[in-house]
Structure formats: structure tokens, C-alpha cells
Amino acid sequence: MSDPTATASTAYRAMLSLIASVEPRIAEAIKAELDDQRASLKLIASENYASLPTLLGMGTWLSDKYAEGTVGHRFYAGCQNVDTVEAVASEHARELFGAEYAYAQPHSGIDANLVAYWAILSHSIERPTLEKLGAKTVHDLSQNDWDRLRHDLGNQRLMGMSLDAGGHLTHGFRHNISGKMFDQRSYGTDPETGLIDYSALRQQAREFKPLILVAGYSAYPRRINFAIMREIADEVGAVLMVDMAHFAGLVAGKVFSGDEDPIPHAQVVTTTTHKSLRGPRGGLVLATKEFADDVDRGCPMVLGGPLGHMMASKAIALAEARQPSFQQYAQLVADNAKALAEGLLKRGTRLVTGGTDNHLVLVDVAGSFGLTGRQAEGALLDSGIVTNRNSIPRDPNGAWYTSGIRLGTPALSSRGFTTADMDAVAGLIVGVLQQTTPTTTAAGVPGKAKYSLAEGVAAATKSAAGELLGNHPLYPGLEL
Numbered sequence: 142m143s144d145p146t147a148t149a150s151t152a153y154r155a156m157l158s159l160i161a162s163v164e165p166r167i168a169e170a171i172k173a174e175l176d177d178q179r180a181s182l183k184l185i186a187s188e189n190y191a192s193l194p195t196l197l198g199m200g201t202w203l204s205d206k207y208a209e210g211t212v213g214h215r216f217y218a219g220c221q222n223v224d225t226v227e228a229v230a231s232e233h234a235r236e237l238f239g240a241e242y243a244y245a246q247p248h249s250g251i252d253a254n255l256v257a258y259w260a261i262l263s264h265s266i267e268r269p270t271l272e273k274l275g276a277k278t279v280h281d282l283s284q285n286d287w288d289r290l291r292h293d294l295g296n297q298r299l300m301g302m303s304l305d306a307g308g309h310l311t312h313g314f315r316h317n318i319s320g321k322m323f324d325q326r327s328y329g330t331d332p333e334t335g336l337i338d339y340s341a342l343r344q345q346a347r348e349f350k351p352l353i354l355v356a357g358y359s360a361y362p363r364r365i366n367f368a369i370m371r372e373i374a375d376e377v378g379a380v381l382m383v384d385m386a387h388f389a390g391l392v393a394g395k396v397f398s399g400d401e402d403p404i405p406h407a408q409v410v411t412t413t414t415h416k417s418l419r420g421p422r423g424g425l426v427l428a429t430k431e432f433a434d435d436v437d438r439g440c441p442m443v444l445g446g447p448l449g450h451m452m453a454s455k456a457i458a459l460a461e462a463r464q465p466s467f468q469q470y471a472q473l474v475a476d477n478a479k480a481l482a483e484g485l486l487k488r489g490t491r492l493v494t495g496g497t498d499n500h501l502v503l504v505d506v507a508g509s510f511g512l513t514g515r516q517a518e519g520a521l522l523d524s525g526i527v528t529n530r531n532s533i534p535r536d537p538n539g540a541w542y543t544s545g546i547r548l549g550t551p552a553l554s555s556r557g558f559t560t561a562d563m564d565a566v567a568g569l570i571v572g573v574l575q576q577t578t579p580t581t582t583a584a585g586v587p588g589k590a591k592y593s594l595a596e597g598v599a600a601a602t603k604s605a606a607g608e609l610l611g612n613h614p615l616y617p618g619l620e621l
């Protein structure tokens with residue numbers, strides 16, 4: 142039998158040559174991206190490397206089919222193959238997570254959250270109103286009743302984690318549509334420990350009485366107790382929605398179980414598929430049966446035509462995540478994050494919450510090295526280490542410059558980095574940041590954007606990183 146990676150090399154070379162015959166700059170950018178990804182230490186907590194079957198699943202003619210609607214109930218003819226891929230993706234998602242219902246259409250995390258918000262609004266506001274007025278659909282309502290319903294749909298309350306505590310824009314912040322749709326209040330973290338204070342959260346929920354309580358984060362380095370979150374939601378009559386975009390891989394890989402697994406506790410759970418879950422770019426919504434019909438109306442409610450090629454790729458990635466090897470991968474992600482945190486701590490770095498028990502680490506670069514997040518991100522990038530700047534709780538440098546950098550281990554764990562490698566990575570990071578200094582502005586004070594990196598540090602770090610990367614090649618055997 143021929144070696145599948147050698148076959149993939151041939152397939153990709155043919156693909157690049159076909160693309161180059163139309164637009165060579167695009168072929169070059171595709172190739173350059175692989176070279177860049179191979180040559181840098183990727184520590185962006187929300188990124189990963191999808192498998193070759195998952196990547197190849199995206200590049201097909203399933204993209205050419207319109208299929209608005211849902212499986213078996215489409216607004217276009219000839220959707221039998223899109224029906225198959227959507228049904229298979231949903232089946233894998235249900236089985237993988239133990240969910241009663243799964244919706245595979247969302248194109249991204251923001252779309253998954255929008256589907257979830259509108260499903261909850263439909264379930265908890267629209268349906269009871271229609272029932273009370275004896276109407277079957279919204280078309281049966283008088284103009285006055287419709288106006289009142291629209292007003293009610295647009296005036297509900299949502300409570301989510303504050304951005305600087307690690308929450309997400311789509312959890313009700315003003316720069317996102319969720320902040321315009323809902324009256325939102327944030328819960329933060331304890332100023333001393335940096336951890337969620339469930340009693341304070343409960344008290345806030347009692348006072349604010351949200352319709353939706355959102356749990357989930359993009360920069361909180363700890364686990365959440367979803368049993369307590371559900372108890373709080375039930376007490377105040379809220380629906381618990383969990384956005385597990387960042388840690389879905391740890392749920393799928395059973396690193397998070399019991400009270401740390403959102404599926405048995407939340408009515409609605411959303412995720413992206415491309416972060417720790419290691420699939421293609423996209424989203425999923427999981428729900429209890431009670432919310433299934435409302436979630437299923439996501440297209441055309443808020444989503445454009447489903448992306449058949451992306452759902453095919455999601456199905457492949459979800460099938461991979463059901464393999465026992467994915468559980469080993471998920472455990473490695475968590476072990477590597479711990480090793481990275483310990484490596485940073487022992488070299489004198491301050492971490493938000495003092496460590497991690499998930500896949501990410503939040504470094505206070507202002508407190509540790511006198512830098513802004515922007516300066517730290519830039520100096521590390523110059524040295525071949527890709528991270529992203531991130532706010533820390535009560536950040537004095539705001540959301541643009543920030544005082545932190547966020548590091549995550551899903552991508553390097555996919556390359557097979559070990560805990561010993563992560564200690565070496567911590568050494569490289571600290572080495573760079575200790576030798577970075579903010580540039581002084583014309584007014585004689587340290588600036589927030591520019592920095593200088595001691596001579597030779599970037600080159601030496603790139604070379605040490607190259608050695609680590611060489612031990613764990615990305616897509617071994619794939620030659621373009």
C-alpha cells in the first residue's frame with residue numbers, strides 16, 4: 142500500500158500547481174504559511190494544527206451546494222450529500238460529548254453563540270408568548286403583539302464573565318452584537334486569587350436576575366465548576382449557557398469530567414471546532430432535547446447557507462477526537478500547560494492565578510518584566526515565539542497595549558512536545574523577556590509599544606527553538 146503522507150504530498154503539489162496556474166501569489170502564500178507554521182513555536186492558546194484528512198476534507202465541491210435549512214428539511218433541492226455530512230458531523234458530536242442534540246452548521250464561535258442566544262430567546266420568550274396569545278407562528282400576531290414581542294426579545298438580561306477576567310467579547314460586550322442585544326452585567330474574579338468567586342457570582346445573579354447565565358472564557362487559566370453554575374442559574378430562573386470554545390478538546394478528551402464537564406449541567410453549550418478540539422475553523426452548538434428545535438432553526442434564523450465542505454471536515458475531526466489517542470493528546474495539553482507554568486514560575490515570572498489547570502497560562506509581563514503585553518508579544522515574535530497579548534484582571538494598560546501575554550499548549554502538544562520541552566520553552570520565553578526593555582518616549586517615560594531587544598537574543602532564541610521544533614516536525618513526510 143502506498144504511504145498516505147507521500148500521496149498527500151503529491152496531492153498538495155498538484156493542488157498548488159493548479160492554483161498557481163490561476164493566481165501564483167495565492168499558491169505562494171499557502172506554501173509560505175506552512176513554512177511559517179513549521180518554523181515557529183506556536184503558543185497562541187486558540188490555535189492548533191488540524192490533521193491532513195481534516196484539512197483535505199475542506200477542499201471539495203461540497204462548497205458549491207446551497208442547503209439552507211436543516212437535515213431533511215432544506216429550502217433547495219438536491220441536498221442529499223450535504224444531509225449526509227451534516228448528519229454524520231452531528232452524530233459524532235453527540236457521541237463524543239454525550240449530548241442529546243448537536244448542531245454542526247455554525248461557521249464560527251460568534252455564530253454558534255448567536256444561534257444559542259436566539260434559540261434561548263425563542264424557547265424562553267417567543268414560544269411562551271405565542272402560546273399565551275394562541276398563535277401558531279409569529280405571522281399570526283397582530284402588529285401590536287408583534288411589536289411587543291420584538292421589544293421583549295430585545296430587552297433581556299445576560300450575565301457573563303468580564304473581559305479582563307478572561308471572558309469573551311461575544312458574552313455581552315458593547316463592541317459585539319451580544320452587547321447591543323442584551324442588558325449585560327459581568328462577573329469578575331477575586332482580586333486576591335484571580336479565581337471565580339462563586340458566592341459573589343451567586344449574589345450578583347440574585348440581584349440582576351439574568352435570562353441567560355454564560356460560563357466560559359478565552360483567557361482564564363482555571364477550570365469551572367459547572368454544577369455550581371447550574372445551581373445558580375436554576376436559583377435565579379436563568380438558562381445556563383456554556384461557551385467551551387477554548388477547552389472543548391479537554392472535555393472531548395475527558396480531562397474535564399464530572400462537575401468540570403459542561404454537557405451534563407448546561408442546557409446549551411457552544412464551541413468552536415478549531416481550537417483544542419483540533420478541527421477546521423467553525424462552530425457547534427450542543428443542547429438538551431428541550432432546546433433542540435430552537436437551535437435547529439439557526440439557519441436561516443441567524444446563519445447564512447451551511448458550509449457543506451466545512452461540516453465534512455468537522456465530521457472528520459470529530460471522528461478523530463473519538464479515538465482513544467485523542468484522550469492522550471488532551472491529557473498532554475493539560476500536562477504541558479502545567480509544565481510551562483511551572484517553568485515560568487521557577488524562573489520568577491508572575492502568572493495570573495499563580496498557575497493553570499487547563500490549557501493556557503496568563504503571564505503578567507508588566508509585573509514580571511516591566512513590559513506591556515504589546516512589547517512582550519513583539520519581542521517574542523522577533524525570536525520565533527508566537528503568542529498574543531492579553532488583558533489581565535484590572536489591567537492598567539487597557540485592552541490594546543495590555544499587561545499580559547496568553548500562552549497555550551494545544552498546538553505544540555499536537556506536534557508531540559513533552560513536559561521537558563515545555564520547560565525549555567519557558568526558559569526561552571523568560572530569556573527573551575528579561576532582555577527586552579521598553580523604549581523611552583520623547584517625554585522621557587517608558588513607551589507602551591516600542592522596545593529594544595538585546596543584541597543576538599532573537600537569533601539565539603530562534604536557533605534554540607528551531608532545535609526543539611526539529612525534534613517534533615509538523616506534518617512529517619509532507620513535502621511540497
Ligand code: DSN
Nearest residue numbers: 186187250309359360
Ligand atoms: N479569538 C479567539 C481567541 O483567541 O481566544 C476567541 O475568539
